[in-house]
Amino acid sequence: MFNYGVDDGTGVVNCCCWKPKGRDKPAAVNPDSSFREFVTDKIQTHQMQQLTCMELGDIIHVRGRLNRYRNRVEVSASYFRKVEDQSCKAEIYRMEELPNMYQNVYDRPFVLPSIVTSQLRLESEESESxxxxxxxxxxxxxxxxxxxxxxxxxxxxxxxxxxxxxxxxxxxxxxxxxxxxxxxxxxxxxxxxxxxxxxxxxxxxxxxxxxxxxxxxxxxxFQVAQESLTSWLEKTILKILRADCQLPKYEKGCHYLHVMDRLHNLNPFQNISAQAVKLALDRLEEQSEVISTTFKHFIPFS
Structure with a gap:
């Protein structure tokens, strides 16, 4: 892993950037892993190559979860990249943003959201009663x-x-x-x-x-999603993608909600939910039958 101290204008926080597993091994498609895992590993490897060439004073974009390690707060990064900002626009924008952040967030007393207080109250009542x-x-x-x-x-x-x-x-x-x-x-x-x-x-x-x-x-x-019904759904989705992605309008991929609308015109799937369609598309992607061009758009592999 790499550790970087990042100053966001309010203080310095340690960011822990983990190496992807097997980064030092030659990149190859493992037949037991999904296409998505392979692409994710390639992205993480590219991020690590960027991090190793950073110097003091560089601007870095980090996204991740806040953790506590040895009584100090740190960011466990899930996404990180070096920001090329030769004209300092990103840094100036952040400095202009800070006064509003102090006024509206940092200097205000922390108040738990109502949904959290309601849940805590119910948990307290549950433990008592x-x-x-x-x-x-x-x-x-x-x-x-x-x-x-x-x-x-x-x-x-x-x-x-x-x-x-x-x-x-x-x-x-x-x-x-x-x-x-x-x-x-x-x-x-x-x-x-x-x-x-x-x-x-x-x-x-x-x-x-x-x-x-x-x-x-x-x-x-409701119908129980047995193997025959699941296979039928996946084959129908593949048929829809292969037909519609030939059209210029959908050459970059079909939105999963468009696939759901097309399924609603077919008798067995008239009331199928968006979650079931998305789950079927994820299974097809793991089988390398489709490729996601965005988080919501898909095209057939062949």
Missing amino acids: GVQREADLVDRLCIYLRSQLGDPSNGFQNFFLRELETIEAVMDIASCPCLEYKQDSVGGKAPIRQIRNIIKQSVDRLDREGIVIRSGNEKEM
């Missing part, structure tokens, strides 16, 4: 549904949201006492709004993870 929060119940239900939907012997092929309310194990989790709905409970029973919200949030999370896919027939109906 033993009653679980909604997020905890959603986590528990997701774990149960993953175990059931991933087992072909259970016979889960497709289901409606309301059908989950007939499963005893689902209801046992969704109807547990919940802090967010304690005022709506009557006679110690969980309100129906709590049960349906927890089930819906759990299935929505499984949809984002690609475990289930919204059916083309009904908005509240």
